[in-house]
Amino acid sequence: MGFGFKLYRVTTAIALMISGFFAFMILSVILFQQANISFVIVLLLMGACFIHSVLSLYLQRSLLFPEIPLKENTPGGIQIMGVIALIFSIFMLMMAMALINISESDLAKFRELMVNKEEQQVITRENVRAVGKMLLVPSIIFILNVVVSFRFLRQWRQQQISSHKEQEEE
Numbered sequence: 001m002g003f004g005f006k007l008y009r010v011t012t013a014i015a016l017m018i019s020g021f022f023a024f025m026i027l028s029v030i031l032f033q034q035a036n037i038s039f040v041i042v043l044l045l046m047g048a049c050f051i052h053s054v055l056s057l058y059l060q061r062s063l064l065f066p067e068i069p070l071k072e073n074t075p076g077g078i079q080i081m082g083v084i085a086l087i088f089s090i091f092m093l094m095m096a097m098a099l100i101n102i103s104e105s106d107l108a109k110f111r112e113l114m115v116n117k118e119e120q121q122v123i124t125r126e127n128v129r130a131v132g133k134m135l136l137v138p139s140i141i142f143i144l145n146v147v148v149s150f151r152f153l154r155q156w157r158q159q160q161i162s163s164h165k166e167q168e169e170e
Helices: 003-032 037-064 074-100 104-113 117-122 125-169
Strands: none
Touching: 003 037, 003 125, 037 074, 037 125, 074 125, 104 125
16 A cells, blocks of 8 residues: 555545535534525535545445445546535635635625624634635645545556456456
């Protein structure tokens, strides 16, 4: 097991925990508050990250133990959920970078949206940058996990092709 596979295992585990936690939190907000369409969309996108992580666990198991085959739809699911998770993660990364580099004028516009004066005082540049930094970590982990999973999916497919050729030759 090389460094790449260990990185894949670690990022999958972390992505599974982060996406599961946030999906549960967003689902709780939807259930206990009004169901806003933006929360539902974020829940679906975070769910795609979660499903991709679960499918990555199955791929890792199949790579470690080749005698355990993947289900027929798992490789396609990894690709589809991986693309959705990658797009969502890139948006998260862009949002994190925007929050880290927010200007005073944009911060003032954001404060104006707040109705309560107490809420306006909480919105400081340091707080917004902290939120940006907190978004930066999961976005990088999700992107890294998807890219590495695509690499190992390609490796798994090559193993399947070579094993089928060997069986045909016999």
